[in-house]
Amino acid sequence: MSTLSDVAALAGVSISAVSRVLSNAPSSRVSGATRQRIEDAARELNYHPNFAARALKFSRTNVVALVVPDLTNAIFTELMRGVEEAAADLGYMVLLARAESMQPAAATMAKLVGEGRVDGVLVQVGDNTTSEDLAGILDGRVPAVLINSTRDDHVGSVILPDEAGVAVAVRHLVELGHTSIGLVNGLPTSDSASRRSVGFERAMTAAGLRINPAFVTSFGYDPQQGRAAMRTLSALAERPTALVVANVNAALGLLVEARTLGIAVPDDLSIVAIHDAWTAANAWPPLTTVRMPLYELGKISMAAIFDRIRSEAIDDVVVTDPEPELVLRESTARR
Amino acid sequence: MSTLSDVAALAGVSISAVSRVLSNAPSSRVSGATRQRIEDAARELNYHPNFAARALKFSRTNVVALVVPDLTNAIFTELMRGVEEAAADLGYMVLLARAESMQPAAATMAKLVGEGRVDGVLVQVGDNTTSEDLAGILDGRVPAVLINSTRDDHVGSVILPDEAGVAVAVRHLVELGHTSIGLVNGLPTSDSASRRSVGFERAMTAAGLRINPAFVTSFGYDPQQGRAAMRTLSALAERPTALVVANVNAALGLLVEARTLGIAVPDDLSIVAIHDAWTAANAWPPLTTVRMPLYELGKISMAAIFDRIRSEAIDDVVVTDPEPELVLRESTARR
């Protein structure tokens, strides 16, 4: 690890000169010859400016933390990709912090920011975290942006067009002639689940259909919870002919349970899942899904925390481009 | 963000005293009263030592990078969990760096280490990366440990008991009466694939079975490549009755292709996949797998890089505890 002094010594100049040249400050006032010698020396020594020294000097690390509840969550991979790419463009790096529950997460975040390891925090709230859990964590001092969750106080947020996504799913089922449609939702405590619930109600109403409350479950987004939902629904005297499943992971579990129960998909039951993931294409039957703009969610979240770090600006953004898109596979059939 | 000076001012002492108390140096020589005042002041100001300053002082960040080729890889989640937990125990944090291909990864790693952002690098090599690609990256100066891949020069490594894992799979199939067993492997360039290949040969030989070379494919570990393998095998005049699939993701793709081709699993074809993941339990039929010690792989890898950072010690470790374990589900049947 060579330092500015090493380069300066090799080039026979002062470290100030080297610093100005290598950070190409506009007011550098360095002769061409000197500049050349410095650049040569830097290259020869494979100079890289020391991260800690710059962070200390600028009180800024150009690192943001991405706190996620669960790495197996369907939305994680694409989200991460979006965050990372935007971060790279903005000169940032991403420190991934998994946090099964939000209590250690709060401690972790406090530490990360308190020690100045990161300039800001992106928080993807799990669906078992209530909005209140976050209050303590985010009391103003920490630049933070919530991903797919909102709060009305001093914290920015970026959310998905959940209503529109569910509407796409419902419309597809309605077009296939279904009228008896259920919703397999996430836990009611979660923000995204309530948006999806609203979307479901609106879309059903718009289609002139009545919602049978028994057809709406809210066990959670995980495969196990999807299975539970299927069991509950199958126990009903009157069953829905189609389901909108609010998460593709839950849909996978639901699919297995349906098979176990001898319910044929799509012949007995049509399924549309929210979120497209590689697993949907590799299920049987291949799952028809609604692709949500997760990559863009990541990019925009990164842009938002970037703005938040630089100014006090806080806003709540909905990712609208691209719109939720139906990915037609084989889990839905005409009624 | 309060600093040592802030605490010192509040406590009415010098920053040296504060530093010694808060880092509880053994040779502190501070009176009880002063110590108390300092601790109170620190608590009141919510003091956290500045990360950049310490990193600069110690030339050490207590951060390691984990470079993975693909976040959707079956082994990633558990691996990451192991790495993170061991890191936390050792006072380290993990910077996750995704690297689709190894060229940008090399640049990224060079930057990470060159700038002193991380003290070491854990590299999980993708199966499309040849061992040679790594040579340039790891020319000695960077403390690095390869995960599930080996090199014979100045780089440590931690690998899975791949041979044993495949042997467990083969034994299970043999016990079910299968004699015509195939292997769906990763790309031959990858280290793990060649170990699994060796394991397959040994296990078959041990069972007194002949390997039909046509039953061995090596397209890769991804679902698409699993599908390709299934297509190739189904085109054969004589087909295997059972397959060991070297990766659970490939097995998922293979399963879908089998259905598409009208091959019934497990009636026409038994399948055992290497690596257990939540997706295996949520496939149809639920996949019988061999659980590999991925969590331990992560823990031990972190311990290895920790040692490597502190000393020049380099060694190659095989994770042997727990041993690969059969997870019996429904994708295998008696022949």
Next chain:
DNA sequence: TAGGTTTGATCAAACGATTGAGCAAACGAT
């Protein structure tokens, strides 16, 4: 050629924490 401006560089302080060296006060021994 004297006086002023521009050019091309260096000096030195600062960021926050650590730590060996130094120093005054209190203490103990003779």
Next chain:
DNA sequence: ATCGTTTGCTCAATCGTTTGATCAAACCTA
């Protein structure tokens, strides 16, 4: 009472980088 030792704390240098202030030399103008 004098001299060494211990105690309890502060001074100051250091890590590597940035940047306003400074300064000598070269250049321009009248």
